[in-house]
Amino acid sequence: MAIAGRSMRLVLAGMIAAAAPAAAGAAEVNLYTTREPGLIKPLLERFEKETGTKVNTVVLKDGLAERVKSEGASSPADVLMTVDFGNLVDLVDQGVTQPVTSAALENAIPPQLRDKDGQWFALSMRARVVYAANDLDLSKITYEELADPKWKGKLCIRSGQHPYNTALVAAFIARNGKPAAQEWLTGLKANLARKPAGGDRDVARDILGGVCDIGVANSYYVGLMRSGKGGKEQEEWGKAIKIVLPRFEKGGAHVNVSGAAIARNAPNRDAAVKLLEFLVSDEAQKIYAEANFEYPVARSAQAHPLIAELGELNVDDTPLMTIAAHRKEASELVDQVGFDK
């Protein structure tokens, strides 16, 4: 027993030595994120420079909530950052967040873009818009009209089960009710030019390739393609399309968010709140707009010119929490009409 105890202590001592640099430093903050490293890097570098606080990151794809949950009380996570309000709501439901009160956050972010208890805060927005072939005579469209049989064999979209699309369907249910949503999805399905697959940018590429005339995708990809940031080929894809900002018949454009929360067992809570406050500062919001072509959430910030030129964004006023409540229904509806078949 004594020997076992001693070797146990030795192992522990070794682990402590190995883990020490991560645990001991005073000014540090640990960020778990599903956002692209290339996008958040300029933000974090600026934050590190301004505050002297080191940011340690791990970039995940899925399972952010599961990982933090399993790490439990000893989780090093301070800030949890992800896209899609559904994911943010999940973080709260899984109990891995904590409420935050911060005047800076509350002043910068409009109330409909943050949790009422401060469990999460939106940091940027993106609209689900329509890409159309340049030679198409189309200047305005509603989401409902996408199911019009005149688009038969002409529509491209990614998998109906992708969170961007289930969120749109959920918003449709919230607006028009489930039977109407089912009819709409069936019409959409009948209009598909190809199987739902790939990503949003494939919509632009397929329009250039003559596979389809019209498609649904996120707004920031327009900026990423047209700015040439994705290389010459993508610049051509971006130029092959025009963007129509759609709306619901009785509402505005469907918008989703990226956002962040403070982890429940955050070891560096103060630094974590500082990081969030920095992310909604004018300076950081400008980086969001410039580097990733997202709509800033801060009232004071401006969209990038490539995004601003798409026209005025008239955000649908259905509350995000109402849409979130229809997510599961939306996903099941996508199955029921065999959308991805």
Added chain:
Amino acid sequence: MTAALKAGVVGRRILPRHAGWIAAAALVAALPAGSALSLVATALGGSLEQWPHLLAYVLPDAVRETAALLIGVGLFVATVGCGAAWLVTACDFPGRRALEWLLLLPLAIPTYVVAFAYLDMLHPVGPVQGAVRALLGYESPRAFRLPDIRSMTGCILLLGLVLYPYVYLSVRAVFLTQSAGLLEAARTLGASRREAFWRVALPLARPGIALGVSLALMEALNDIGASEFLGVRTITVTIYTTWITRSDLAGAAQIALVMLALVSALVAIERWARRRQRFANAGHAPRRWEPRRLSPAKGALAFSLGMLPVLFGFAAPAAHLAVQAAKRVAENGLSDQIPREILNTALVAGAATLVVIALGALVAYAARLAPRTAAPGLARVATLGYAMPGTVVVIGLLGPLGALDGLIAAAAQAGFEAQLRAPLIGAGIALVTAYVIRFLAIGVGGAESGLARIPPAVDGAARTLGQSAGGAFLRIHLPLSKSALAAAALLVFVDCMKELPATLLIRPLNFETLATHLYGEAARGTYEDGAVAALIIVAVGLLPVILLSRIGATRTARATVSATLGDAPRGPVEVSPAH
């Protein structure tokens, strides 16, 4: 040791013979079993209300798509893998030696990479269709387009092209060790070369084919990236959708368990079907086949034929990656993180490979030592992780690991007043454990196929000469299975290096590998932005491939394979009919 032997002879013992080996195998099997059990616990935590929906709308199609994919990929890899293996072992022609290792190259290309590379090349706005249009005089893709690669057929072909080496590798190893006597006997008895292949060489290679095809199919089954690009909706995609889109982890675990049960049943059926066959070496040293020298024209034809899978499975996508990577490097330069990422990748993949091979050999040997105990069953349990998608393995692992991390942290707090934060995950131990669970099947399978070719008489001889079970393992069985283990090690290393979902989910803070770098770039831009990392994955993956071809060429040449029917394969060599 002598005491143990005596106990075995006398038969009066408290513990059964080889209890230590069985216990060790049980410990190893506990890893994947624990992950599966944790999955069961997760599954039980949910309700069953999703099932009517799944059965009505999702599973019929998902099962059909999955079956079509597996049958298609299975036929493709078996045909190409066996054909290629036969070509380079039975025929001799200029370029054969090079072809032997060239045929392994597609292994280095991850399925998600081959999918995006081909989608790029074959898209209406890509280079291939552009050239076709220029040739035919069409101006725009709207006027003329080739069929879309985003289809089931496309998915089968692309997965088959990078997965056939699993079959090629294991079947070639078997062909290399088959004795010339068998084929000559068949020829003497009036069989043509073709008949000798179909009726003798191929049936005798069945364990190798089964191993290779099942590895390839598990890879196909676990793929999500390529399916996402190509619009194929397998059960794995359903699991993923249930978890991510419907936020129903318990429901996802339930589907994963059903899939796991189905896969295990299929594997069990295949093993059961050849339960009465034994495939072991003859005790004497036999001659190898003499490959037939082909005429120059036929030789050129054979070489071109053999180059086809290399061309489509490796050269074309790799060339595309190289062009894309060159563009990116010219525009943005090379990331200074890459050397560090190569080191990280090699470290975790190397560590996992060592553990997988050691544990796999241990489990396989225990099953051989004590065939009438729980040991063979434990070997099957040890392979469970390969039948589960990488994400599912990690989700199963997160619970137990997190709990363990919590215990260690609490102990550190009590004993040292030190604040430990997620020590196992933080030190990368969790990541290596996930790889081990995921790929243990390759280690066990490799060791089994190596051991299967050592006649049981050898064990008896070694023990009679005073070796303990462990001594025989280290001094006889390990050296004799070296080439099979090396082949398995290669597969594990390359697989770990390519692995993405588990790596993303469970790696420590500030720890990037080549695969996560690729993902990071791709997530922001498109997959072409990850071309540099993808190319390095391919390049790093090539090193062990080339290394392996050297081992395979020298070591296995001396051994032989024969098959005998029945339970006592010690008698004179007999040829078993296929079924």
